[in-house]
Amino acid sequence: MTRRLLILAGLLALAACKREQREVRLDPPALDALDQVALMPNGIGGAPPDVLPALGRPYETNAYQLSQGKRLYGWFNCTGCHANGGGNVGPALMEGWWRYGPDVQSIFASIRDGRPHGMPAFKDKLTTEQIWQLAGYVQTIGTYAAKTAAPTRNDEMQSRPSESRGPAGADIAPPSR
Amino acid sequence: MVVLTPFPHALFALDLSRPGAPVKWRFVPEADGGAEGLACCDTINAGPVIADGKVYFNSLDGHTIALDVATGTMVWNVRTASLDRGETLTGAPLIADGKIFIGNSGDDFGARGWIAALDAQSGHELWRRFSTGPDDNVGIGPGFQPFYAHDHGQNLGAASWPPSGWQHGGGSVSGTILFDPVLHLLFHGTGHPAPWNPDQHDGDNKWTSGLFARDPEDGMAKWFDQIDPHDLFALGSAEPGLAIDRDWHGAARHLLIHPDPDGYVYVLDRANGQVLSAAPFTTVNATRGVDLATGELRRDSNRASRFGTMTRDVCPGWPGATAAHSAPSADGRLLFIPVSRLCMDMEARNVSYIEGTAFVGANVRAKSPADGLRGALVAWDIEAAKPVWTVPEPFPLAGGVLALGGVVFYGTLDGWFKAVDAESGRTLWQFHAASGIIGDPIAYRGPDGRPYVAVLAGLGGSFGMVAKSSIDKRDATAANGLANALQDLPEPSDPSGTLYAFGLP
Numbered sequence: 001m002t003r004r005l006l007i008l009a010g011l012l013a014l015a016a017c018k019r020e021q022r023e024v025r026l027d028p029p030a031l032d033a034l035d036q037v038a039l040m041p042n043g044i045g046g047a048p049p050d051v052l053p054a055l056g057r058p059y060e061t062n063a064y065q066l067s068q069g070k071r072l073y074g075w076f077n078c079t080g081c082h083a084n085g086g087g088n089v090g091p092a093l094m095e096g097w098w099r100y101g102p103d104v105q106s107i108f109a110s111i112r113d114g115r116p117h118g119m120p121a122f123k124d125k126l127t128t129e130q131i132w133q134l135a136g137y138v139q140t141i142g143t144y145a146a147k148t149a150a151p152t153r154n155d156e157m158q159s160r161p162s163e164s165r166g167p168a169g170a171d172i173a174p175p176s177r
Numbered sequence: 178m179v180v181l182t183p184f185p186h187a188l189f190a191l192d193l194s195r196p197g198a199p200v201k202w203r204f205v206p207e208a209d210g211g212a213e214g215l216a217c218c219d220t221i222n223a224g225p226v227i228a229d230g231k232v233y234f235n236s237l238d239g240h241t242i243a244l245d246v247a248t249g250t251m252v253w254n255v256r257t258a259s260l261d262r263g264e265t266l267t268g269a270p271l272i273a274d275g276k277i278f279i280g281n282s283g284d285d286f287g288a289r290g291w292i293a294a295l296d297a298q299s300g301h302e303l304w305r306r307f308s309t310g311p312d313d314n315v316g317i318g319p320g321f322q323p324f325y326a327h328d329h330g331q332n333l334g335a336a337s338w339p340p341s342g343w344q345h346g347g348g349s350v351s352g353t354i355l356f357d358p359v360l361h362l363l364f365h366g367t368g369h370p371a372p373w374n375p376d377q378h379d380g381d382n383k384w385t386s387g388l389f390a391r392d393p394e395d396g397m398a399k400w401f402d403q404i405d406p407h408d409l410f411a412l413g414s415a416e417p418g419l420a421i422d423r424d425w426h427g428a429a430r431h432l433l434i435h436p437d438p439d440g441y442v443y444v445l446d447r448a449n450g451q452v453l454s455a456a457p458f459t460t461v462n463a464t465r466g467v468d469l470a471t472g473e474l475r476r477d478s479n480r481a482s483r484f485g486t487m488t489r490d491v492c493p494g495w496p497g498a499t500a501a502h503s504a505p506s507a508d509g510r511l512l513f514i515p516v517s518r519l520c521m522d523m524e525a526r527n528v529s530y531i532e533g534t535a536f537v538g539a540n541v542r543a544k545s546p547a548d549g550l551r552g553a554l555v556a557w558d559i560e561a562a563k564p565v566w567t568v569p570e571p572f573p574l575a576g577g578v579l580a581l582g583g584v585v586f587y588g589t590l591d592g593w594f595k596a597v598d599a600e601s602g603r604t605l606w607q608f609h610a611a612s613g614i615i616g617d618p619i620a621y622r623g624p625d626g627r628p629y630v631a632v633l634a635g636l637g638g639s640f641g642m643v644a645k646s647s648i649d650k651r652d653a654t655a656a657n658g659l660a661n662a663l664q665d666l667p668e669p670s671d672p673s674g675t676l677y678a679f680g681l682p
Contacts, residue, residue: 077528080285080535081214086652086660089216089535095649118214120533142649157487157524157540159661160652 022064026129030055035128037105043113048105059136060104066151069137070163072130076122084159085141090119094142094160108135137163178621179227179246180676183637184212184220184237190249191676194624198678202249212238215265215533217285217657218496218639221615223269223353229297233277235266241279243300253300261533263288271363272297273356274393280350284368284413287345287536290385292354292365294396306396308348308367308384310334315384316397323400324450325472327381337381345530346378347371348385352415353502360431360448362399363391364420369413374525374538376484381406386414388435390450400450404437405474409482410463410523411539412438412497420447423509425560434505434559436514438497439464439474442557456562458499458555459516460546462492482539487524494521494543495657496639502577502617504585506599511565513585513599516553517573517640519543519662541658551662554578554587556602566602572666575640577617579630581681588614588632590640591667594677610634610677612669615641628681635674644668 033051040046059065073079085094100106100115111131114121122131137151140163150163178191185208191198213220216237225234232246239258244251257279258264263286271278280292290308295301306316315334323329335343349368356363367389370382387403404414418435425432433447440461444454455467465475482488496517503514521543528538545551552570572590579586583599590613596606613636623629636644643656643663653661
């Protein structure tokens with residue numbers, strides 16, 4: 001009986017460990033389609049590419065994709081202009097207020113095409129997929145809605161509440177040490 | 178009176194002879210909004226300059242513009258800085274000898290520092306000299322006679338860097354440019370080496386974080402003194418200080434009094450660049466004084482920032498112990514220094530140079546010093562090299578100082594405009610403005626013959642941008658870490674700028 005229970009527990013544990021699926025390499029047609037954001041004429045809002053829901057919105061919900069976005073955020077000098085989300089010459093990305101729209105396709109467009117008051121265009125520097133990874137990650141910095149996935153923990157200075165931990169605008173004092 | 182607003186700039190001419198000083202003309206140049214992303218320290222400008230019937234100013238997006246001061250019509254407009262290379266213009270032009278001298282900003286974007294001379298009549302560029310690179314770029318030739326041995330050598334502006342590091346090495350000329358009619362020399366400072374991460378700029382990083390003396394005719398260097406070789410904390414030495422001729426321990430000398438962001442007042446002989454004295458005017462723990470025989474800054478190895486480590490409680494922290502204009506007393510005995518007493522934690526990170534993006538490579542968290550006083554106005558006895566009095570301030574002083582007769586005027590980030598007694602530091606008068614003050618007060622005689630003091634209130638700049646709605650202070654590294662130290666900076670009741678003019682008795 002005990003043995004049976006143990007086996008059952010083992011099986012349950014295995015089932016619970018179903019690993020998150022990650023799409024390491026997308027098919028070229030899917031990649032092309034990812035670029036097809038239907039923005040409104042002012043470059044904001046509109047609709048994301050159809051493939052995004054078909055793929056299950058991985059850039060917003062998949063921990064691997066979010067972690068990739070977080071690494072790119074440091075590697076491509078977003079930090080220099082937006083700090084760790086609190087802003088510098090570029091505006092804060094964590095306070096829940098967006099100049100160009102809160103939806104992921106607007107954020108994607110901000111990064112891909114740049115914005116007139118000093119946001120450089122990254123379309124020649126990053127692949128479409130990397131830009132989606134960044135867009136998904138940027139959305140988590142301030143956490144506007146609870147998310148089930150989070151990027152990896154900081155291995156550097158923890159200067160603000162970590163991603164996906166609290167609603168934007170909540171009055172959380174940053175760690176002082 | 179001519180007033181220039183921050184970027185996107187508007188230039189106003191006010192008619193002081195009419196009640197209420199109505200606007201006589203207004204000039205709004207075409208603006209490239211892209212410059213806002215390159216404004217490390219907010220979209221500020223040191224102001225316009227009037228000479229020979231013209232008003233000259235630099236725009237953040239890289240133009241130098243001359244207007245007719247009577248009518249506001251444009252005389253010329255030349256592009257002098259390249260946004261693509263991370264360059265912006267924030268300094269005021271200097272007009273001397275029929276020429277205009279300008280320098281760039283952009284250390285935090287990997288721009289290479291330069292100073293250029295333009296013809297005042299046409300805007301035509303006469304020469305341009307860089308702060309890094311081979312000797313011919315820098316303007317180093319046979320006439321270059323630095324005082325200290327470590328500044329002698331060939332092509333040090335390239336050799337004292339990792340391969341090609343000088344090409345994105347910073348050293349901007351964002352501060353005041355001084356003209357000395359007696360020695361017929363220009364003096365200017367150079368900004369910090371880029372990026373901040375010190376392990377990515379191994380070497381002495383000539384000719385950043387130091388002071389140049391140059392020939393105004395061709396820009397060739399006469400001497401250079403590197404205040405901070407291999408500047409670890411991105412402090413730079415952008416402001417050259419003040420040229421004062423006075424008695425120095427019994428002999429008349431041409432002095433350059435240079436309060437540096439590293440926390441020392443340097444007194445130099447401006448004819449040859451020799452450091453005559455260097456003493457700390459605030460709490461300093463990153464260095465242990467200056468060796469006057471060699472000109473060497475002694476570092477404290479416990480507070481040497483290195484890649485991958487967190488260096489804590491470095492004082493002074495970015496943006497340095499003083500970042501605004503000091504003023505001398507009328508007799509040249511005292512110097513009134515606007516001080517920031519902030520310290521910082523710094524964690525150096527790797528960064529790649531990507532054109533048009535910030536080239537920083539550091540997580541920075543500015544902090545109050547142990548005693549909690551983040552600012553001060555220090556009256557400094559130049560010859561004795563010690564403070565005479567200190568007015569403690571709750572916030573760092575971001576604006577300059579005006580000394581007039583026996584009174585010292587200065588503004589604070591929390592909106593006070595103060596007048597203190599030059600002998601004792603006692604507050605004589607204060608006024609609360611609608612916004613924080615980061616500008617320099619000025620004195621002038623009005624058309625009615627009365628003396629006035631004027632100051633522009635309007636929060637901004639490195640410190641003031643913390644109060645902007647685009648900054649989220651929950652991130653301690655926001656605004657280069659100043660968000661952490663200035664959590665309590667009050668948001669101005671009025672976000673626009675206000676010009677105040679006070680009549681003097």
